């Protein structure tokens with residue numbers, strides 16, 4: 848089962864249809880059960896749809912990587928407490 852973090856890490860791959868079938872299915876299953884990740888995907892789709900430019904999208908992926916890394920660190924400290 849994917850975690851929400853797994854989903855956020857694969858979100859752009861899902862949108863750009865670069866996931867293998869197994870991972871695509873796992874994402875769909877998670878999204879079917881998880882409102883937070885559905886909201887996240889909607890938000891990401893809107894953002895990428897507004898940008899459109901591949902160079903801007905590349906920058907978005909970097910921003911996204913930073914955001915996910917930050918969230919991951921937060922998650923780790925939450926678990927440690």
Ligand SMILES: [Zn+2]
Nearest residue numbers: 850851881884
């Ligand atoms: Zn989730």
